[in-house]
Amino acid sequence: MISTTDIISGITKGSIRATARALSKVENGSPDATDLLDQLFSRQRGFTLGVTGPPGAGKSTLVNRMISRYRTSGNSVGVIAVDPSSPFTGGALLGDRIRMQSHATDPKVFIRSMGSRGHLGGLSGATRDASLVLSAAGYSPVIIETVGVGQAEVEVAELADITLLVLVPGLGDDVQSMKAGIMEIGDIIVLNKSDRSGIEQLENYVKASLDLIPPGLKRPEVVRVSATSGDGLEDLWSALDRMAATLSEKDKILRSAVKTMNQILRENGVLFSEKLLELEYNGRETVEKLILAGRLTPYAVGKKLLERAERMFEHNGSK
Amino acid sequence: MNRKIRVLIGKPGLDGHDRGAKYIARALRDAGMEVVYTGIRQTPEAIADAAIQEDVDFVGISLLSGAHNHLFPEVARILREKDASDIILFGGGVIPEEDIPGLKESGYSAIFTPGTPAAEVVEFINSQMEKRQ
Numbered sequence: 001m002i003s004t005t006d007i008i009s010g011i012t013k014g015s016i017r018a019t020a021r022a023l024s025k026v027e028n029g030s031p032d033a034t035d036l037l038d039q040l041f042s043r044q045r046g047f048t049l050g051v052t053g054p055p056g057a058g059k060s061t062l063v064n065r066m067i068s069r070y071r072t073s074g075n076s077v078g079v080i081a082v083d084p085s086s087p088f089t090g091g092a093l094l095g096d097r098i099r100m101q102s103h104a105t106d107p108k109v110f111i112r113s114m115g116s117r118g119h120l121g122g123l124s125g126a127t128r129d130a131s132l133v134l135s136a137a138g139y140s141p142v143i144i145e146t147v148g149v150g151q152a153e154v155e156v157a158e159l160a161d162i163t164l165l166v167l168v169p170g171l172g173d174d175v176q177s178m179k180a181g182i183m184e185i186g187d188i189i190v191l192n193k194s195d196r197s198g199i200e201q202l203e204n205y206v207k208a209s210l211d212l213i214p215p216g217l218k219r220p221e222v223v224r225v226s227a228t229s230g231d232g233l234e235d236l237w238s239a240l241d242r243m244a245a246t247l248s249e250k251d252k253i254l255r256s257a258v259k260t261m262n263q264i265l266r267e268n269g270v271l272f273s274e275k276l277l278e279l280e281y282n283g284r285e286t287v288e289k290l291i292l293a294g295r296l297t298p299y300a301v302g303k304k305l306l307e308r309a310e311r312m313f314e315h316n317g318s319k
Numbered sequence: 320m321n322r323k324i325r326v327l328i329g330k331p332g333l334d335g336h337d338r339g340a341k342y343i344a345r346a347l348r349d350a351g352m353e354v355v356y357t358g359i360r361q362t363p364e365a366i367a368d369a370a371i372q373e374d375v376d377f378v379g380i381s382l383l384s385g386a387h388n389h390l391f392p393e394v395a396r397i398l399r400e401k402d403a404s405d406i407i408l409f410g411g412g413v414i415p416e417e418d419i420p421g422l423k424e425s426g427y428s429a430i431f432t433p434g435t436p437a438a439e440v441v442e443f444i445n446s447q448m449e450k451r452q
Binding site: 016017019020021023024027028029085086089090091092093094095097098101104105107110111112113115117 | 352355357358361372
């Protein structure tokens with residue numbers, strides 16, 4: 001087993017193997033992962049770009065273009081590409097690398113494929129931590145490509161400094177783009193496959209629904225591109241540069257620190273609940289059986305756990 | 320811990336027939352593994368580099384063009400050179416019986432020829448994982 005100290009010194013020296021190992025540790029929730037992340041936290045540099053959109057919108061092809069673009073300006077680029085895990089077997093077929101083959105042997109491009117491992121929201125549970133590892137290893141931007149998403153999987157916008165929502169003609173009528181959630185997450189809305197018929201219509205729909213955003217709220221930029229032919233990419237790059245320029249280094253880190261803390265609080269909440277379940281009902285399995293047998297309602301369980309927690313806090317407070 | 324067996328399926332060389340590779344990739348996925356498929360016409364370097372970044376436990380190489388005696392050992396050599404010889408290699412494709420001992424010597428733990436049921440590959444991976452722990 002490779003130690004945390006070895007991994008950290010490996011990462012600082014730019015070892016690809018050490019970075020890969022660190023990613024596995026955070027992905028597998030290995031016992032020393034928290035220590036590792038704690039030590040890497042202050043080494044984060046640069047910024048993160050989220051790329052999301054429905055399946056088949058051309059996310060991987062666009063990411064491939066983005067890698068080339070940032071490599072040309074001398075950056076090392078990290079990519080985390082999330083594909084869905086099967087809810088039945090837990091297995092996953094991770095195929096996003098296929099569209100990024102042209103960067104396969106570039107030592108300054110680190111691509112990692114991740115299965116969503118049962119996590120909803122278009123990412124995997126470890127995406128945030130994986131992006132921290134790549135950022136601490138000197139990759140900037142770190143590009144996070146989500147699972148093809150539907151209408152409300154907006155988690156990537158929480159995580160990334162700049163989020164691109166990729167849309168294509170022909171996937172639905174204007175009602176789809178008016179549904180809450182998905183339109184609001186993009187800092188830039190990329191209308192891809194601009195050579196296809198229906199692109200005008202799509203742009204009109206998108207712009208019309210953006211016009212409904214109340215004044216004072218953030219309004220995303222809209223850019224038309226063809227990731228395959230390269231048309232319109234220059235416009236996308238300038239939009240990205242404009243937004244990146246507004247992010248100050250310190251702001252980013254602090255903002256992400258607060259977000260990270262909030263996520264950790266939620267995760268801790270789950271862990272505490274598991275512990276309380278253990279104390280109150282001998283664990284999750286027993287309580288699941290009781291619920292399935294109709295002898296307990298989920299609400300009763302929630303209430304009981306909160307009461308237990310309160311009693312514990314009172315007890316400690318009186319000491 | 321939420322450990323998954325990770326496997327990279329690679330197709331080096333010039334033949335574009337990846338039905339076998341995709342078939343195995345799907346079978347391994349259905350056995351609960353995370354399978355990275357990198358597509359056709361990959362160089363041995365590209366396959367080895369991807370395997371290291373993805374931190375996979377296994378690399379499976381599929382080849383039907385007849386260049387296996389050159390390309391298979393090349394992947395093994397690059398992985399050794401990059402300090403990743405702990406990754407377990409297996410191969411598959413149209414490979415004459417007499418070539419198998421040489422490939423095994425070059426670092427391949429198993430070679431699967433046409434007609435091998437996918438379950439056999441799954442079993443091979445599971446038993447290698449057990450040995451490792």
